[in-house]
Amino acid sequence: MIINHPLLGPRDAQEFTYLGDAGLMNRPYWLSETALQQFHDYLYLRKNPAGEHRELWFHEQGDRSWLVVTRNTTTHEILRVELARDVALANKAANTSQEPQQ
Amino acid sequence: MRYSAFGLIKEALSGHKGWRPQWRDAAPQAAYDYVIIGGGGHGLATAYYLAKEFGGARIAVLEKGWIGGGNVGRNTTIIRSNYLLDGNEPFYEFSLKLWENLEQDLNYNAMVSQRGILNLIHSDAQRDAARRRGNAMILNGSDAELLDADGVRAMYPFLNFDDARFPIKGGLLHRRGGTVRHDAVAWGYARGADLRGVDIIQNCEVTGLRIESGKVLGVETSRGYIGAGKVGVSVAGNSSRLMALADMRLPIESHVLQAFVSEGLKPFIPGVITYGAGHFYCSQSDKGGLVFGGDIDMYNSYAQRGNLPVVEDVVESGISLIPALGRARLLRSWGGIMDMSMDGSPFIDKTHIEGLYFNGGWCYGGFKATPAAGYCFAHLLKTDRPHETATAYRLDRFMSGHMIDEKGQGAQPNLH
Ligand SMILES: Cc1cc2nc3c(=O)[nH]c(=O)nc-3n(C[C@H](O)[C@H](O)[C@H](O)COP(=O)(O)OP(=O)(O)OC[C@H]3O[C@@H](n4cnc5c(N)ncnc54)[C@H](O)[C@@H]3O)c2cc1C
Numbered sequence: 281m282i283i284n285h286p287l288l289g290p291r292d293a294q295e296f297t298y299l300g301d302a303g304l305m306n307r308p309y310w311l312s313e314t315a316l317q318q319f320h321d322y323l324y325l326r327k328n329p330a331g332e333h334r335e336l337w338f339h340e341q342g343d344r345s346w347l348v349v350t351r352n353t354t355t356h357e358i359l360r361v362e363l364a365r366d367v368a369l370a371n372k373a374a375n376t377s378q379e380p381q382q
Numbered sequence: 383m384r385y386s387a388f389g390l391i392k393e394a395l396s397g398h399k400g401w402r403p404q405w406r407d408a409a410p411q412a413a414y415d416y417v418i419i420g421g422g423g424h425g426l427a428t429a430y431y432l433a434k435e436f437g438g439a440r441i442a443v444l445e446k447g448w449i450g451g452g453n454v455g456r457n458t459t460i461i462r463s464n465y466l467l468d469g470n471e472p473f474y475e476f477s478l479k480l481w482e483n484l485e486q487d488l489n490y491n492a493m494v495s496q497r498g499i500l501n502l503i504h505s506d507a508q509r510d511a512a513r514r515r516g517n518a519m520i521l522n523g524s525d526a527e528l529l530d531a532d533g534v535r536a537m538y539p540f541l542n543f544d545d546a547r548f549p550i551k552g553g554l555l556h557r558r559g560g561t562v563r564h565d566a567v568a569w570g571y572a573r574g575a576d577l578r579g580v581d582i583i584q585n586c587e588v589t590g591l592r593i594e595s596g597k598v599l600g601v602e603t604s605r606g607y608i609g610a611g612k613v614g615v616s617v618a619g620n621s622s623r624l625m626a627l628a629d630m631r632l633p634i635e636s637h638v639l640q641a642f643v644s645e646g647l648k649p650f651i652p653g654v655i656t657y658g659a660g661h662f663y664c665s666q667s668d669k670g671g672l673v674f675g676g677d678i679d680m681y682n683s684y685a686q687r688g689n690l691p692v693v694e695d696v697v698e699s700g701i702s703l704i705p706a707l708g709r710a711r712l713l714r715s716w717g718g719i720m721d722m723s724m725d726g727s728p729f730i731d732k733t734h735i736e737g738l739y740f741n742g743g744w745c746y747g748g749f750k751a752t753p754a755a756g757y758c759f760a761h762l763l764k765t766d767r768p769h770e771t772a773t774a775y776r777l778d779r780f781m782s783g784h785m786i787d788e789k790g791q792g793a794q795p796n797l798h
Contacts, residue, residue: 281689294691298681298796300635317781323793324724324780325631328622330684353636354684 283349284361288342295341301326302334302348305368330354336364385489404569405576410583413609414440416763417601419588419624420617421445423454423564423749424741426571426582427756428614428763430488433578435757436764441580444603446587450568453618454749456718458641458675460654460665461750462499462559463524466515469774469786470727471522476771477754478524478558484753490570492562493668498653499559500529500537502703503552508659512554519556527555538655542705548659561654561665567752591627591738598628598737614739614763616755619684619719621742628735632742633724633780635795638717639678639746640688642696644710646670660699664707672710674700678720678746680796688717720746726798727786730758730768730775739763740777745798 281293308318330353337347346364351357383389383402393400416432418425421443432438443449463478465471485492503509509528516526530552531543543550572582583605590602591613600609617624619636647670656663664674676696679688693715701708723729723743728751730741741759744751758769768775774786780793791797 293689300682300794300796320781321631324633326622326633326635327626327631328635328682330620330623330636333682335682351681353682356683356685356689 281356281358283337283347283358285339285342285345285347286361286363287345288339291339291342293337295339296337296347297340299336299338302336302364302367303327304336305348305364306371332359385491404573405582408442408581408583410442410444410586410603410605410608411440411581413600414442414581415611416441416614417608417610417612418443418614418616419601420452420615420620421449421568421572421582421584422452422616422618423567423571423752424618424744424755424759425614425616426568426575427752428616428741428759429580429582430571430575430578431757431760432763433575433580436760438760438764441575442608443575443580443582444586444588444601444608445582445584446604448584449572449582450565453718453720454568454752455565456641456716457564457746457749458663458665458673459561459564459749460499460559460663461494461562462556463750464499464501464515464519464526464554464556464559466518466788467786469784470788471518471524473754473758473771473775474750475522475524476757477751480753480757481562481750482558484570488570488574490566490573492566492570494560494562495668496558496560497665498555498557499656500534500653501554501556501656501658502534502550503554504548504550504659509552512552516554525556525558527557529553529555537653538651540650540704540706541655542703545702548657548702559654561667562749564749567749571756588624588627593628593735593738596734596736598735610737612737612739612763614741614759616741616759618742618744618748619721621721621740625740628733628738630733633777634721634743635682636684636719637678637680637722637796638683638685638688639675639720640692640696640715640717641673641675642693642715643667643674643713644672644707645713647672647710655703657699657703660703662696662699662703664700664704671713672707676700678722678796679717684719686717686719688715720744722795722798724780724793724795725785725787726789726791726795728755728775729777730755730762730772731777732762732766733777
């Protein structure tokens with residue numbers, strides 16, 4: 281598989297390590313009333329779809345950036361690649377009103 | 383039809399005209415007491431034991447393709463009872479005991495071959511771990527022997543003993559482990575279940591679960607609606623997709639594991655060798671092909687085929703252990719989709735939906751579990767209580783803190 285890195289261009293997937301569902305970027309709020317259940321779901325439960333999957337890849341043998349790769353798990357086709365940092369900042373901007381920061 | 387040596391000779395002398403199909407190609411009826419989803423080894427074994435041991439009434443196995451087309455027909459056929467943890471080892475020992483009597487029980491030649499499994503040791507730390515595991519196995523009624531390097535050399539003189547990175551210092555030998563002809567397991571259970579009245583319905587994909595007021599009423603399929611008293615799900619790599627039909631998310635990710643077979647060679651590997659340090663394991667089939675595998679491809683996949691970097695990786699570690707492998711030609715490679723769980727251990731449990739039961743999360747080790755998984759799942763379906771060897775396989779164990787993590791890897795399915 282070739283991952284089209286937003287900064288470095290097309291790179292062999294072998295340069296990366298894989299973490300899993302990009303939902304892992306959204307840690308639950310630790311002081312929430314339901315934190316225990318939320319952390320259980322966050323850490324252990326997965327949607328694990330057949331089809332489009334947003335997932336985290338780490339460019340270990342390269343610039344050591346984290347990427348959010350949107351990939352089809354039935355064909356291995358890569359549909360979109362974003363810097364995880366950009367995704368996190370966009371998430372934060374969308375969520376600031378909802379949960380207090382630590 | 384009962385199989386026997388006499389019958390075989392009779393057929394051989396009369397042109398093999400008397401053989402009959404081993405199971406009926408059943409059409410779905412309107413309703414069953416038990417519907418098992420998934421005609422893999424586990425689903426067929428569940429139906430068999432349900433009918434045989436637990437007096438199940440009307441039973442159907444629904445398979446979206448043909449039986450044996452999933453992982454039961456794609457694995458590297460290794461059976462063993464060499465686990466460390468209490469939640470696991472009694473279950474796998476129960477399974478191995480069922481294997482030991484399987485052919486008599488099914489009246490079917492599944493080529494169960496207890497040729498022994500050797501886990502190689504390369505360091506003091508690995509020897510300590512192997513000794514501890516061996517003791518745990520023995521305590522649970524299994525067998526284990528610790529070998530030194532000479533003991534390994536006597537069995538497999540052709541291994542690369544003096545590799546700079548992973549010199550071989552010994553091994554943990556589990557003599558009762560071995561291999562089984564995987565397709566024959568699917569066929570043998572299918573025949574046994576069919577003989578006891580189970581309907582095996584192929585080309586019947588489950589596309590929906592009909593659930594009302596927290597109770598399952600039946601399943602929607604590509605061949606119409608089928609009512610069910612109880613529904614048992616046993617679909618291996620497709621577990622998350624199936625349970626999503628009941629709005630459940632599971633502690634499972636689907637990953638592809640590849641396997642390989644070489645051209646046929648004269649017999650030179652009598653048992654199974656596993657090389658944990660190099661991520662490689664190998665045995666030789668009765669036809670002479672070397673059957674081997676290594677790591678999973680590491681990312682979520684439902685593709686049933688892997689990528690080339692892992693092929694290279696597996697072959698490299700294989701040749702580093704068995705230099706002679708470099709002379710053999712690779713005949714085939716293939717992939718299967720596995721339900722990798724968050725602690726590397728499986729589930730045999732009820733769900734919060736009445737009448738809906740789940741068996742899955744078997745990772746790359748569910749073939750050896752086939753008899754016990756079928757038996758224990760049937761036990762649960764019939765009695766609503768877990769079998770005594772499968773009490774730890776609960777879906778809520780991550781919430782209660784009772785993980786069964788043999789490797790201590792944590793919630794990272796691709797590392798188990
Ligand atoms: C390459 C490889 C090597 C392996 N090596 C070993 C080994 O050496 N030892 C070992 O113990 N284990 C091994 N395993 C693991 C083992 O094969 C599996 O854990 C085990 O076979 C899973 O159980 P099963 O046989 O019921 O699965 P399967 O045979 O996959 O059965 C599941 C069935 O469900 C069907 N299904 C899915 N969705 C639906 C639906 N919606 N409706 C109807 N039917 C559906 C599928 O078509 C399939 O036939 C290996 C796996 C692979 C891929």
